[in-house]
Amino acid sequence: MPKPPKLPQGMPSRQQVLDFIQSSDIPAGKREIAKAFGLKGQEKIKLKALLKDMAEEGLIDGSKSAFHRMGGVPKVTTLRIVDVDDGELIAEPDNWDPEAPGKPPRLVVREPKMRGAKRPPALKRGDRILARTEETTSGAWIAHPMKKLPARTEGLMGIVEIDKTGKAWLAPVDKRVRQSTPIADRGEAEEGQLVIAERVGRSERAGVKVIEVVGDPLAPKSFSLIAIAKHGIPHIFPDEVLEEAPRAAKLKLSDKAREDLRHLPIVAIDPADARDHDDAIWAEPDGQGGFNAVVAIADVSFYVRPGSALDREARKRGNSVYFPDRVVPMLPEVLSADVCSLKEGEDRAAMACHLHINADGKVSSFRFTRALVRIAHNIAYEDAQAIVDGKPLPRGEGACHPQ
Structure with a gap:
């Protein structure tokens, strides 16, 4: 396997940082960037300031332990299978912030070809995976699954409310939660319906998306579901348990x-x-x-x-x-x-x-x-x-x- 080309030593430019982040085979954080360019002492302090500026300029995103270019996808991240196109599985970032500019990147999933008892379970629409991602020279994204993740067992339950501006909110059924949560995606849910939702994005303001419409909050079946949600009772078995x-x-x-x-x-x-x-x-x-x-x-x-x-x-x-x-x-x-x-x-x-x-x-x-x-x-x-x-x-x- 050929060794990667040796990088110029010394304080990198913005473009050199972007190129390194994109070409690195491992998550590239502040430590990896400093090591790659041979930075020491005061140069590491300057690098920290450079990375902060690049984040504020919208060039990169992520954290000090793993950066990726803005609009891109982390090297290792959680994805959700959202579609099947001509037999190919298509995934999107599981925690994409709906307020981020543009649409979430779509990644073609390359399932490993293995035989025998260790063959991983087949993936389908709705599955969540931990994957290593790769951006091609043409700008396309590829996902290499590392692990199939269990189905989420937790959810937020509430009643859909629409304010005067037309914005949808999730009013909690748990009285201990005092604030309503903005709904980023309410799907087919209508005002007044009891729904189960899950968070999107990393911030509270990113809101939630509706994943299940329960219906009339006063129906008998709703009381049991409200109790399950209120007390955080695990009620969905992970795939590995069901298998x-x-x-x-x-x-x-x-x-x-x-x-x-x-x-x-x-x-x-x-x-x-x-x-x-x-x-x-x-x-x-x-x-x-x-x-x-x-x-x-x-x-x-x-x-x-x-x-x-x-x-x-x-x-x-x-x-x-x-x-x-x-x-x-x-x-x-x-x-x-x-x-x-x-x-x-x-x-x-x-x-x-x-x-x-x-x-x-x-x-x-x-x-x-x-x-x-x-x-x-x-x-x-x-x-x-x-x-x-x-x-x-x-x-x-x-x-x-x-x-």
Whole structure:
């Protein structure tokens, strides 16, 4: 690989700084520029003043650690795929300031051609990427993806308001936020509608753009979404988590590594509208006034391994959050509502506690084990109480019937 031409040593001109920034293979900040031109002592102070002047003159943009020419794109930056043109992906800077002169640069995305297990996930419109950028001699821009970024999980929620001048504002639903935010792009949103938005640009005055129209702020579904936004509850799973979840769900259970408790008629008792079933119980008299019992908890750790994307996201969420019309789960649905849910008639991984409760109602002994269980019935609290009270239940409704 040929070495880059040696630059003239000493204080550079404005054009030499621009040429170096554009041709550098790495982000070019004050330190890199000083090193390239062999600057020392007072010359570094002069360079700092020169860079400040060039920024004020509109020649360069960025920070002291990474400059780029005004109207250009940083060497390494976040982009969003916005279009597909004749099979080529087109991206724009993700944080382009709408008040900046001209339209945002459009970059042709050059996806790396790799084979095998390490092949990166295919990109599509709307995806965000971290990319290394390159400006050609003709002035065109090329983006070389370094990493596909997770979908944004945070958003700003508010109601669209239009002032007397016709300018759109996002009035916050969170009472702790006292000021409305200017809307740079409201898309199809209309005045009075509840919307979800995201920030654009680096400054507060750059405003926000609407990414989703919820609709009537007084509709029942809106109250749950307002609570999610107000409390900052993560409700969108990153792509890497969604890609990992189906693979984890396919892990095979082995009765050799677990105590086989499938012969026990264990039942899961939950609210009638429960979306998943985390725990279950079995008990029988011990003949001495006490009981032998087993409490089984879904063994989520079998599917969510330490350090995995699923593990990181679960730690971030901490728990599932329930609303009247929806649930924000800790894990993707393929896990939370399927293989990690103790469903009737299905083999499931569980953590089980064997208990002995004596005639005085005290736990006299216990032991824990990893187990394989098969739930005999999923029943509602009301049905369970009816069984305890000796009331007969109609068969065929998933109820557990006393023998």
